[in-house]
Amino acid sequence: MAYTYISWLLLGQFLTLVTTSASKIPAIIVFGDSSVDAGNNNQISTILKSNFQPYGRDFLGGRPTGRFSNGRIPPDFISEAFGLKPAVPAYLDPAYGIADFAVGVSFASAGTGYDNATSNVLSVIPLWKEVEYYKDYQNKLRAYLGYQNANRIIREALYLISIGTNDFLENYYTLPNRRSQYNVDQYQQFLVGIAENFIKELYSLGARKISLGGLIPMGCLPLERTSNFFTGNGGGCKESYNMVAMNFNGKLSGLVKKLNYELRGVKVVFSNPYPIVKQIIRRPSLYGFEEVAVACCSSGLFEFGYTCNQYNPLTCADANKYVFWDSFHPTEKTSQIVTDHLLKRALHVFF
Template identity: 45%
Template sequence: MESPHAIPNIIFILFIWFAFIIYVQAQSQTTVTKKKPSALFVFGDSTVDPGNNNYIRTPMKSNFPPYGRDFINHIPTGRFSNGRLVTDFIASYIGVKDTVPAYLDPTLTIQDLMTGVSFASAGSGFDPLTATLSSAIKLEQQLEYFKEYKSKMEMFIGKEGIADLINKSVFMLSAGTNDYIVNYYGLGESVTGVLYPNVTSYNNFLLQNIEQFIKELANEGARKIAMVGLPPMGCVPGEITLNGDVSRRKCVESMCSVATEYNVLLENKLKGMQISGVKLYYADIYKPILDMIQFGQSKLGFDDVSTGCCGSGYIEAAVLCNMNSPVCDDASKYVFWDSVHPTEKAYQYIFTTLRPIVDMVLNDN
């Protein structure tokens, strides 16, 4: 006669067996979603510049305290934040390295170069005039540095080796904010405003430059290119101070509308471009930054969403945020580090929202 405990025992064994199968499948899927690329290469402005501006003559520097206060060993590397950038979190997540170094750093080893570098320069943009206004490295020059990089690496790993490395790498481009804040509506307004009398014409000009840059990058072997859109520019503390409601620290809606229009055009441009063998991706940072500003105090653990941690929080950036500036005790409670750039915690939150895009990039064949 069958034991009354037999059936429950069988059910328990089947439960354990199915749980094991589900676990194995989940582990297998996790492995698939994190295919490791050979390297990460970055182009753009201060949002992704880890210190290239340290090695050129420009006022756009941040290689001094209190910048880097929460970075590894509290070193001010030239990153415009208190700690790591989005690209550092991405590099760590995809398994190529802990942080992305600046290409112009003369102390880089071959291994540093092998796994990717950033060519970005704080103050740069898609309009060549933008970089000129800040004495930054133009996007065209950043591309020339990439070509120089390839020539250097070819000496060590050969022509086929560098071609294979580039083919299996991920490329990221983050710029555009300076084109509007510094150039079109700022220092370059007298020149750019005459050439492009309305923002729509300027948008089209920038998109043409972006398309040309992507094509040239593809000609150099890039196969996976992620393009970052604009943030809600009107919510940047410095922009609020100069053009917004200072007493209530409300975003400048007109500037946010410009960013929204540009992002739609950029996303459509990327969808419409057809380059054989090349995958293009749009990375949205507008929504996560706006979410931090709108819901940061109630849901995300931020105490201050409209001023920077460094200085008064209203206007200081670069040399205006320095050792003599008052600095908040805990930058993790702030969305912005200075009047323009996010804190490490904010960058980390942005990364978490971009992670599905990163996984898509890694899995695309």
């Protein structure tokens, strides 16, 4: 099994080396939630932040940036694979300017969702506001590079969208309002409708290369395993939530086919992390992991954000042995493995 793991990693590294030299992507532009937030939440009034240790302890320079990870997150690895910078900055981070954002920028906000009601739960940036920031970015880019060069970047950039988990775990299954309006299938359709309108708006603003991300097996997050344990159902994955994730991914895949048929000149791909994350959870040792049920930070059962902090003595010494960093988010190592998988299975069409 060790040989298989090493061979798999070498294949991913080889793919990265081969493809970066022929990259056709001038910039990475990111929308979504904590899976891709590079630190925008640092600059807004919300309790959902991660700009403190031990977050970022394995990041470039060992500093907490607001990424919900011990290190880098998928847009960072994708940017590097396309021959761009090794980290995609947050748009609201005052340490960066339009010269940095011209080759990569994240508008994502931890805790947000497709549904505006989801962003209201923890007072984070709603998806419509991410689009408003993107419009502002376009104006700054044109002022910086001129219309022709800016429009080329807007047209040729790769747009990454990773969002949706919070709509279910933070909103639908936690608060009563949406459950009183929709059954879970209807709510999925409601979210897919928002996703469709969102992508069409990006298209109207010039986007032509788009990756729509799916959900991971959200019933296997340490937080959900802990919930399952305390409700008397054992400490295994909450399979009903995993089924919802799979069904929602199926609907998103159908949306991608519809958009590619309807929108002239667009290329939308469905980047589905579910199979590879499920494989990692089922056979962690195949990928070099030792712990999958609990996270590295603190007790690993329910902590994330401010409850995952430097003062807790239980945080693990080596995050590379863990699939999850906190109870809601993967470690840097997991993100890299998942990203390498998506580069080969979905994003390779943009090389």
